[in-house]
Amino acid sequence: MRLFYFLLLILPLLTAAPHTAHAGHITDYRALREPVADRSGRALWAIRSFKEEGVPHRLVVDPATLQSFDLPAADLVPRREGEAGFHATRLGRAVKRHTAPPYRLQNGGATRAETAADGFFLTVDLCPSKRPFERELFEAAETLCRGTAVPVAVMVTGLWLETHPEEVAYLKGEVAAGRLAVTWVNHSWHHHYDPKVPLSENFLLAPGTDLRSEVLQLEQELLARGLVPSPFFRFPGLVSGAAAMNLLAELSLVPIGADAWLAKGEQPRRGSFILVHGNGNEPKGIRLALPLLKGTAVRLLPLPAAFAD
The missing domain is CATH 3.20.20.370 (Glycoside hydrolase/deacetylase)
Structure with missing residues (x-):
């Protein structure tokens, strides 16, 4: 009987184990390119949007340092900057230069x-x-x-x-x-x-x-x-x-x-x-x-x- 109750206690932990290596379930994944800023005012470019456990997120890149971050969309605000602004950044120039012909x-x-x-x-x-x-x-x-x-x-x-x-x-x-x-x-x-x-x-x-x-x-x-x-x-x-x-x-x-x-x-x-x-x-x-x-x-x-x- 004790073994029965012990199994009841640990069974949920065993069945959940494969998911513990993941940060969250990713859905609605799509590519974009949008100028945004974080709460500190740092200029970033959002290059992907998605939901993590149902919460809107953005994959953003700091175009000056080339570092990327997974941030909740609620922590970002839009910036008014056109596509030319991206190509003027360190990231934009690197993308253009290294994907160009020949x-x-x-x-x-x-x-x-x-x-x-x-x-x-x-x-x-x-x-x-x-x-x-x-x-x-x-x-x-x-x-x-x-x-x-x-x-x-x-x-x-x-x-x-x-x-x-x-x-x-x-x-x-x-x-x-x-x-x-x-x-x-x-x-x-x-x-x-x-x-x-x-x-x-x-x-x-x-x-x-x-x-x-x-x-x-x-x-x-x-x-x-x-x-x-x-x-x-x-x-x-x-x-x-x-x-x-x-x-x-x-x-x-x-x-x-x-x-x-x-x-x-x-x-x-x-x-x-x-x-x-x-x-x-x-x-x-x-x-x-x-x-x-x-x-x-x-x-x-x-x-x-x-x-x-």
């Missing part, structure tokens, strides 16, 4: 710092994978900034998020503990890839791909988990085309390429966007990254610092 099939967008950056930008791709998570990479990076959070851009896919709850919890815990400062970068939902198909019909360029859904579905999943999407996007395989770039421009996103994909033998220089895979799919890149991160002369910088004011 369009390269591979590695379009920003590939390294526009500024005279005294350091490197570590970008870690988390594509769909069943292999072990490369926790050692993040631990090595953390040793570079004892006492402060080390900046890292995590390029995450929806399928990886869905299948790696423990790893997501680890990353969130490192952020909460002040050891990591993560910029969450959209890497598409499915990250489709067929090794038998040419690049021009592969990844997001595969026939039948819903580009908008690939972008917006991932954003919703991040927000549902209490993670705020940045205004950056990395194309799977670094493969893109005109339609994909035009969509990013419409969605106020800056495409992020790389000039130091370590597993391909590309050597990082000051200002480089270093690309490694933290999902176990590319151990060569990790083997090359670990000695670099354990060096005393390496300085990692947050991704927004790569873009000119």
